Amino acid sequence: MIGDFDYQFFLEVLTGGLLSGVMYSLVAIGFVLIYKTSGVLNFAQGALLLFAALTFVSLVERGVPFALALAVTFAIMVALGIGIERTVLRPLTNKPPITLFMATLGLSYIIEGAAQLIWGTQVHGLELGIEDVPLEVGGVLISQFDIFAAAVAAAMVLLLSLFFRYTRIGLSFRAVADDQFAALAVGLRLPLIWASVWAAAGLVALVAGLLWGARLGVQFSLSLVVLKALPVLVLGGFDSILGAIVGGLLIGASEKLAEVYIGDYFGGGIESWFAYVVALVFLLVRPSGLFGQKLVERV
């Protein structure tokens, strides 16, 4: 009965879902950056996220000050990104997309293994100094940490948008994304652009790794958050940062609402696959996602 419906609880579930969705978007943005400029679905993004968080927390635990650890980790992620581009992807230029995807799949295992080899297998706590006691807004409890994460995501999207719109290298990214051959023809240096975009993906992995690490603890399972990003990408489009944000919000909200309101009819625990149901429906209706570029090929 409508009269019995607990609107406050509904709002709480919806808000929690939207804020969780922002966390998924953070991971999805890393995918979008690489896909947008090079057409590669970088499955290693989750492993990069794990590597970044593990490196940062290991440095802090060894007495390196927070800011310095952040800077060193960023430098390592940039170097790693450039290294991957040089040694793995550049030799595979012009190979079919499935080859490139398989290369990143293999890469994810190598990075995961290397992260554990270098920093060990122990789990770590990560405190970013953000209180996680809930705030009560109009009777609805909202996580302070999730609000902080949403603010970071918003700032990152804003920065990336400004970067793509107003900087020379950002405009080069867009040119390459639109047409690689035309970009080459006008003298843009593709290797430099790809190296830069991998470095940017490393930065996104660091930010997402710290936020997810503070949420879950820094441990191997961090690399599994890619599974949360995939339906977001299908929904929002693989080459749209705005799509990653909107897709994340839709997936986060729908999976939480589904779990709470219809989960019992399916025995519970449906949210992990419900997100893929939503993504699949969108894929059938709109294959390029909400904001993805429609591919038109002349044959």
Added chain:
Amino acid sequence: MTFLSTVKAIAISAALAVSVALPAAHADEQYFPLQSYRVGPYAAGGTGFFGGFIDYLNLINIRDGGVNGVKLTWDECETQYEVERGVECYERQKSHAGAAAWNPLSVGIAYAMIDRITADKVPLITVNHGRTDSTDGRVFPYVFPLLLNPYSETSGIVNYIAAKEGGIDKLKGKKIVVLYHGSPYGKETIPIYELLAQKYGFTVQQIEVPHPGNEQQSQWLTIRRAKPDFVVLRGWGVMNPVALKTAVKVGYPVDHIIGNVWSNSEEDVIPAGDAAKGYTAITTQASGNTYPVVQEIVKTVYGAGKGNLEDKSRIGSVYHNLGIVNGILNVEAIRIAQEKFGHRTLTGDEVRWGFEHLKLDPAKVEALGAKDLFHSINVSWDNHEGEGYVTFQQWDGKKWNVVSDWIAPDWALLRPIIEKSAEAYAAEKGIKPRTAADAEAVAATN
């Protein structure tokens, strides 16, 4: 160095390496095939458990020269906690002579091995986990869920909650939510919680968290709305710290969350930070490094540079101590079997006989240097769990503190349910349940 001397050096090194690495089947060696996991998502638990197990085996070798002169040997095969890799490891390691027992520390791998090890007649140890009905040795002659099966764990937790509330009669009208991992392991206890709820008059709501459990917002909002008196956390891996953090996020008091035996380690609470303060969990073995046997390991094994843990601060952690206790149980089973069959390499079936006579009362546990580390065990041919006692520990932000006496699960209540399930399994598989006389008969060779 000349070319010839280089070749000679390489040849000698290779010969030495082979002699060390080859699984030689000497008459005075007892071998443990270890399907360990030191990388992958559950590496933290694997390194602790197998580290403790190997540390104890090393202690016996270094201090005592083995078990009555029989050296303990082992090799490790990496499973990453994956069932198919675990089975591959089994196929690779099973040809080694003198295998004492399998200890995979994985429900999935253990399930996949039951038929195989039964045919091989080598015991499979699933300390604190595994199929509940494998407690019934009539139907599962080679499987040993030592110390605690999932139903006993459930009974222990309910008894603890009852004690906190002032008695078993005070459970009437209470509400308990069980938050379980979405896996066969997590679902194993669903029927027994329902049964105990009916018996004691409390209501139970069981909520699944999909694997791996890194998102639990909706589950905890549902819990907050249900307003339970207690939440039982039946988690694994990343699900545990996320549960504690999300509980705080939705305002549920952490000191009303009781963790099960796979939600009770340092690895489960440290990532949750301050959110884990006050969280309580069940255990069969206490943590800490003050127990004489742990001290001996530090002195004798780590002192000799043979300690297995890279990070020495983990000595005495929950998983490390579980590995040590598991080592004690395996070694004592061999010792008991040797008294009957002779001080020599035993067959798997002879070791099975040893496990079926594994009786360590508190005095014997104390003599082994493990007083208060674990309580006791009393395995028989038809009870392969061995009536392990449980205790409860609370996390204070830095370490676990024991907050209860040793508690006995309600074995009398559980036994008929276990027998019924085991008999159904026997009927399905066409197994004729053993008798006590069958159990005394031992195969001469593997």
